[in-house]
Structures are given as structure tokens and as C-alpha cells.
Amino acid sequence: MWKYSDILMDHFMNPRNVGSLESPDGHSEVGSPQCGDAMYLDIDIDDQGCISEIAFKTFGCAGAIASASALTEMAKGLPIEEALKIRNSQIAEFLGGMPPEKFHCSVMGHQALKAAVEDFRARCEEIEAILKKAGVTPKLVRPGRVYLSSEEDRDKAKSLLAEKLDREISVEVK
Amino acid sequence: MMDTVYLDNAATTRVAPEVLEAMLPFFEAQYGNPSSFHSFGSSHMDAVEKARGQVARLLGAKAEEVFFTSGGTESDNQALRGSVKIDPTRRGIVTSAVEHPAILETARVLEKEGCSLGIATVNENGELDLDSLKALVNQQTAIVSIMAANNETGVIMPLREIGETAKEEGALFHTDAVQMVGKSPIDVHSLGIDMLSLSAHKLHGPKGVGAIYIKKGLQIPPLITGGHQERGVRSGTYNVPGIVGLGKASELALTHLADSVAEERKLRESLERRIKERCPGAFIVAENAAERLPGTVTVIFRGIESEAVLTLLDMQGIFASSGSACSTGSKDPSHVLYAMGIDYTLANSALRFSLSRYTGEEQIARTVEALEVIVERLRRISPYTQ
Numbered sequence: 001m002w003k004y005s006d007i008l009m010d011h012f013m014n015p016r017n018v019g020s021l022e023s024p025d026g027h028s029e030v031g032s033p034q035c036g037d038a039m040y041l042d043i044d045i046d047d048q049g050c051i052s053e054i055a056f057k058t059f060g061c062a063g064a065i066a067s068a069s070a071l072t073e074m075a076k077g078l079p080i081e082e083a084l085k086i087r088n089s090q091i092a093e094f095l096g097g098m099p100p101e102k103f104h105c106s107v108m109g110h111q112a113l114k115a116a117v118e119d120f121r122a123r124c125e126e127i128e129a130i131l132k133k134a135g136v137t138p139k140l141v142r143p144g145r146v147y148l149s150s151e152e153d154r155d156k157a158k159s160l161l162a163e164k165l166d167r168e169i170s171v172e173v174k
Numbered sequence: 175m176m177d178t179v180y181l182d183n184a185a186t187t188r189v190a191p192e193v194l195e196a197m198l199p200f201f202e203a204q205y206g207n208p209s210s211f212h213s214f215g216s217s218h219m220d221a222v223e224k225a226r227g228q229v230a231r232l233l234g235a236k237a238e239e240v241f242f243t244s245g246g247t248e249s250d251n252q253a254l255r256g257s258v259k260i261d262p263t264r265r266g267i268v269t270s271a272v273e274h275p276a277i278l279e280t281a282r283v284l285e286k287e288g289c290s291l292g293i294a295t296v297n298e299n300g301e302l303d304l305d306s307l308k309a310l311v312n313q314q315t316a317i318v319s320i321m322a323a324n325n326e327t328g329v330i331m332p333l334r335e336i337g338e339t340a341k342e343e344g345a346l347f348h349t350d351a352v353q354m355v356g357k358s359p360i361d362v363h364s365l366g367i368d369m370l371s372l373s374a375h376k377l378h379g380p381k382g383v384g385a386i387y388i389k390k391g392l393q394i395p396p397l398i399t400g401g402h403q404e405r406g407v408r409s410g411t412y413n414v415p416g417i418v419g420l421g422k423a424s425e426l427a428l429t430h431l432a433d434s435v436a437e438e439r440k441l442r443e444s445l446e447r448r449i450k451e452r453c454p455g456a457f458i459v460a461e462n463a464a465e466r467l468p469g470t471v472t473v474i475f476r477g478i479e480s481e482a483v484l485t486l487l488d489m490q491g492i493f494a495s496s497g498s499a500c501s502t503g504s505k506d507p508s509h510v511l512y513a514m515g516i517d518y519t520l521a522n523s524a525l526r527f528s529l530s531r532y533t534g535e536e537q538i539a540r541t542v543e544a545l546e547v548i549v550e551r552l553r554r555i556s557p558y559t560q
Contacts, residue, residue, distance in 0.1 A: 001485065001488050002485075004485075012482075012485070015555055018554070018555045019555075029557065036479075036507065036518050036519055036521075036522040037479065038519075038557050038558065039557065040557040056555075057555055057556060057557040058555060058556070058557065059477065059478065059479050059519070059556050059557055059558050060479050060482065061479055061481035061482050061485070062481065062482055062485045064479075064482075065482060065555065
């Protein structure tokens with residue numbers, strides 16, 4: 001048995017933010033080939049560019065499960081760029097210490113977060129590209145919603161997105 | 175302290191109270207050296223010889239064919255390293271993909287030193303592929319070394335057929351019987367075994383002592399040289415308490431084989447049945463093998479990682495094991511499961527439960543109850559169980 005801290009054991013026994021989000025803004029599936037571990041991560045990004053919701057599933061040891069739980073707790077509410085800066089040592093600290101042999105377990109969380117952000121960005125870019133072609137400049141784009149500055153482009157944008165993408169995207173004027 | 179449930183008897187076993195009792199005098203008043211001239215020491219030779227007889231009876235061997243060593247690993251080393259030194263035209267080692275590292279690592283070292291090495295395969299039930307073995311054994315083979323029973327799956331190997339295969343080409347037949355001795359009957363003479371390794375601590379004896387059976391007439395060069403104890407086959411001052419403990423443990427094991435091994439098998443079968451009923455995604459490794467040890471089983475819990483399960487069991491005082499440990503950043507999943515064609519993720523979901531004659535129904539019930547909750551909890555957070 002590893003010497004795990006009480007905090008780490010608590011995150012292992014009662015992991016926070018477990019599960020999946022309904023139509024998340026970003027989704028990732030990563031695995032650690034050295035370790036056989038795997039993780040799914042969902043994120044929602046709010047209008048300010050912060051992680052508003054986060055949910056994970058993990059196949060891994062107590063250290064992997066606890067560090068995934070810790071990462072989601074730390075990342076929740078943070079701007080994307082800040083969340084991506086969370087280091088392994090900070091996760092270990094958050095968990096009240098970790099056996100050095102288990103440090104590698106937290107790497108998977110980073111990979112998952114990075115991949116989910118990439119997925120989020122790719123989906124936004126896809127929408128932006130569609131709108132740009134039609135000469136529409138959106139105010140804000142998220143994978144599930146688009147804000148426009150004027151009413152006149154609204155119907156055009158809505159029908160265009162419905163035609164090109166197989167998911168529902170709300171178009172609002174703000 | 176809660177009652178512990180120890181289900182890792184393939185790793186080591188508790189010392190039987192009778193064994194401890196038999197050993198204690200040789201730590202206290204009877205501390206002499208059996209090799210001494212004076213009676214204070216030499217009288218202890220009787221105890222050593224009594225133990226030799228007890229071990230021999232368990233194996234169906236003659237007492238003079240049993241030599242005491244420090245344990246299974248040393249016995250394995252002597253068998254391999256010794257047999258490739260006998261005849262310069264016979265330097266080949268043939269073994270199997272599912273051996274214990276004491277054999278596999280030693281064989282690889284000898285390969286680097288110029289011996290040829292052939293590794294026979296197993297099928298998806300963990301049973302030895304006899305054809306693959308036959309294809310590897312030839313006139314250059316010094317030794318065929320195949321375990322009697324596997325430490326992870328409990329699968330029992332076809333010793334008689336392996337022995338015949340070795341004999342046909344004039345090779346020696348060694349078996350690492352560390353897991354088998356005391357769990358399933360073994361008769362070295364009728365099975366055509368030339369050498370056999372065993373370890374005391376796997377059969378409720380002490381750690382640090384074991385034996386090698388060497389068939390009468392066979393000259394195996396020593397691994398450890400020195401003061402010519404054990405007729406020069408294994409030097410070093412007699413570990414009298416350990417040897418006495420091994421002897422007593424062997425005597426008790428014979429009784430167990432006759433009286434209670436069926437009970438152990440029943441409990442293991444009940445554990446398997448209840449796990450399958452109550453833990454979704456669980457299946458038994460080598461379930462369809464022709465013959466398995468009474469008390470050893472590996473279970474794969476699909477979708478959840480074994481170390482996480484072990485950690486949760488441990489918190490409840492239930493001790494089992496897994497073939498791999500997530501420690502250095504590279505888990506080596508069990509080479510045994512790999513050889514059976516079980517993939518990486520499944521191998522990382524494998525747990526071994528190994529019973530003993532001290533295991534009771536209540537402990538099995540507690541284990542299943544704990545597993546049911548643990549598996550449910552871990553499957554809920556697993557990405558592999560949608």
C-alpha cells in the first residue's frame with residue numbers, strides 16, 4: 001500500500017466532478033500508454049472564457065483518480081489559460097502530498113484538459129469559419145451558442161449553422 | 175483492529191502454530207551446529223534428517239533425494255545453472271512463457287552466457303501447448319523446466335507428458351513446484367521428475383528455507399560451495415529451525431491434502447460463483463483450464479483498475495494482489511496474462527485471490543460483499559463501462 005494523505009484518500013473515495021456533461025463545449029479521451037490508464041473529460045466554457053463546468057471519468061489507481069478529482073476542483077472557475085498552467089506539483093500540494101512514484105498519475109489530467117480545450121477551440125473555429133464565409137462577424141462564439149451584435153444577420157446565421165452542423169446552436173443578439 | 179481477510183496465500187502463508195512450536199526449541203536451548211563433533215550440536219542432525227523424511231514423503235521421494243536450500247529461487251537457480259554445466263554438448267534450456275521470474279530471469283541470464291533458450295507457449299486457458307514444447311526440445315537441450323502450477327492462474331501443467339518429452343531427447347526435467355506442493359498431490363517418481371523446487375513459506379512454513387529434490391544418481395553441480403553440507407550439493411550451515419519448520423509444514427500439508435483440500439476448493443469455487451453473480455463485468459481467468467489449484471484464482475473486473483480495487487479492499491482489511499503495480503510510471507502487466515493473449519487494459523484489471531486451509535466461509539462472504547460495493551463505485555467513474 002502506498003502512503004496516501006487523508007486528503008488524497010478523500011478525493012479517491014469521494015471524487016469531485018465525476019461523470020459527463022450534456023453536450024459539453026469540449027470533450028477529450030486520453031490514455032497513458034505506459035500505465036494503461038484512461039480518462040474522459042468534459043468542459044463548459046462561460047462567456048468570460050472561464051471553465052464553468054467540468055466532469056471526468058477515469059480508469060486508474062487511487063492516485064490517478066484523486067489527481068483527476070483535484071485537477072477538476074482546481075480548474076473549475078478559472079480562465080482557460082490559467083487552468084492549463086496548473087502544475088503536477090500544485091496538484092500534489094492540493095492533495096496534501098503524494099508519493100513521488102505517483103506523480104506521473106497526474107500527467108493524464110493535464111493531457112485531458114489540454115485536449116478538451118483543443119476540442120473546444122476547434123469547434124469554435126468551425127463555427128467562425130462558417131460565419132466568416134457568409135460575411136458574418138460574431139461577437140462571441142461557443143460550441144453551442146453564438147452571439148451577434150445586430151439582428152439583421154440572425155436568421156442567415158441560424159439557417160447556415162443548422163445546415164452545416166449536425167448539432168443545435170442557439171443564435172442570440174447581445 | 176478489525177479481523178483481517180488474508181487472500182494472498184500464493185505470495186506467502188502464515189506459519190502454522192504447530193510449525194512454530196516445532197521450530198522454537200532450535201532457536202533456544204538447541205542452538206548447536208549439526209556438523210559439530212560434540213553431541214550438543216551433532217544430536218540436532220536427527221531433527222534435520224527427520225525433516226528430510228517429512229519432505230520426501232510429501233513428494234513421494236526418498237529422503238536422500240531431498241536437499242535443503244534457502245528457498246524456491248535458490249532451488250530454481252541450482253536446477254538451471256547446474257544442469258547446463260553437466261555436458262558441454264547440451265547447453266539448451268527449454269521453459270515456458272508463464273514461469274516465475276526465478277526461472278525466466280535466470281534462463282535469460284544463462285542465455286546471455288551462451289546457453290540457448292526456448293520458450294514454450296500457453297493457450298488462452300493458460301495451459302501449456304505441448305506441441306510448442308516438443309518443437310523446442312532436442313539433443314542439445316540440457317533441461318526442460320516447466321512449473322507444476324502457475325502462481326497467477328493456478329493452472330496445473332501436464333507434468334507426465336512434459337517429462338516424457340524431455341526423456342525422449344535425453345534432457346533433464348525440472349519443475350518449479352513452489353505453488354503446487356502441499357496444494358495438490360505430486361509424486362516425483364511416477365511423474366518422471368528429475369528435479370523439483372519447493373519453498374517452505376508457501377505451505378505454512380517459515381521464510382528463507384526450501385528444498386530441491388534431485389533424483390537419485392543425478393549429479394547436479396552445486397550453486398553454493400563451501401563446507402560440504404548436504405553431501406556437497408548445498409553448502410552452508412544447516413538452518414536447523416527453518417529445516418525443522420519445513421519438515422513439520424510438509425507433514426501437515428500431507429494431512430491437509432487428505433482432509434481439507436476439498437474444502438479449500440469449494441470455497442474458491444464459491445468465491446468465483448458469487449463474484450460473477452454480483453460484480454458486473456467480472457470474469458474468471460483460465461476458467462476452462464482442465465486442472466487448477468484448489469485455492470488460487472485470478473479475476474478480471476472489466477473497466478476498473480486493479481490497484482484501485484486493492485486499495486479499497488485494503489482499507490477494509492482484505493488483502494489480495496494484482497499482477498501489476500502502478501509505481502514507476504510504467505506498469506508491467508502480468509507476463510502470464512499477456513502470454514494467454516489477454517490485452518493490456520484487461521490485464522490491468524486483474525486481481526488474484528489465493529486461499530489457504532485457514533480461509534473460512536465468513537471471509538469469502540466478506541470479500542464478495544466488499545467487492546460488490548467497490549466494483550459498483552469504480553465502474554461508475556470509469557470511462558470503460560458505458
